[in-house]
Amino acid sequence: MRVMTYNVKGLDIGVDALVEVIGDAAPDVLALQEPPRGRQGRRRLDDLARRTGMRVVVGPGPSRTTTVLVGVGVPVDEARGQALPWRIGQVPRGYAVVRVGGVTVVDLHLPLGSRERLAHLDRVLHDVLAGPGPYVVLGDLNEEPGGPVWARLAAGLVDAVASPAPTFTARRPRRRIDAVMVSPELRVTGSSIRRDDVTRRASDHLPIVVDLDVDIDVDVAG
DSSP, rough: EEEEEOOOGGGGGGGHHHHHHHHHOOSSSEEEEEOOSSSSHHHHHHHHHHHTEEEEOSSSSTTTTEEEEEEEOOOOOOEEEEOOOOTTTTTTEEEEEEEETTTTEEEOOOOSSSSHHHHHHHHHHHHHHEEEEEEEEEEEEESSTTTTTHHHHHOOEEEEOOSSOOBBBBSSSOOOEEEEEOOSSOOOOEEEOOSSSSHHOOOSSSOOEEEESOOOOOOOTO
16 A cells, blocks of 8 residues: 655645646555645545546545545545644644555644644544554654654654655755654555655645555456
């Protein structure tokens, strides 16, 4: 199973380049952060899904700043979005959960403020990671390694990226704020962070792709 995490900046930077990056990666599960919102948000998501051979299974809605797409023939056992608490002056956020191939995949887009960031993570850990595993937790953490969010995740998960590299900004990567963390029992068979002219035109983040030794029964007829 191939998973991919990508902050797509509302599809407002370079959709054609974004389609190329996603199409080249051909993920089974694509976790997006900052999907398009508003009245045209779902139409734009559906168009992205169509152009990349995928389908939207979570979002927009309660998942707010997260959305999950899967390959057209990829079977999904669970798919849901959950809103997170917020106050006036904060960005309304949520998270998305899908279960594919016996693995629970959680898409995060954590806040900029450290206190709110930890509070949201604790809510997700309580709500989701108490359920059936194994787990893949991925997304935009808005925090670099060594911070409390990474430490809390590392208490039960491992970093799936073999050669860590900065993911933000796409044009001049200096900060590693995107991540893929997995349960220790999941075997990682490959990982990559793409950085080239296409990714510079696609979004302000770089995408992460991770391959897992997990079989999924893809319906080739879609």
